[in-house]
Amino acid sequence: MQQQEQQGSGAPPRRPIGLGGARGEKGKKKLPSPKEMVAHYESKGMQPQEASLKVIDDLQNLLLRVVTTKKTNDINNHHLLRLESKLDSKPGYPQTLAIGVVSGAVVHALPHLASIWNYVRSSSTSSSG
Secondary structure, eight states: OHHHHHTTSOOOOOOOOOOOBOOGOOOOOOOOOOHHHHHHHHTTTTOOHHHHHHHHHHHHHHHHHHHHHOOOHHHHHHHHHHHHHHHHOOOHHHHHHHHHHHHHHHHHHHHHHHHHHHHHHHHHHHHHH
């Protein structure tokens, strides 16, 4: 029933890009050839020139969709690469934990180091004087 509605409009049935009748290489379905598309429109009562122009229009629209999709994918890939590089430049959980442990040890050891330094300084000034 849906097929009859689409055929009545004079346009070939709408199919997603890459889908068609027979399977081609790598399991993808082939799109109809330009000759098959012209024959389809001619079977709907169009003159050969009118059918050819309709096929050209369909192929241009398909090309525009493919190019637009590729540009969108390129933009998305670029954003993902930027995000990934930002994440790679930040330390992970183990590195962050190690930095925290070392800083905690340094902060904890500072008072002891200060008292040792004061002891060494006071002993060197008392022995020289």
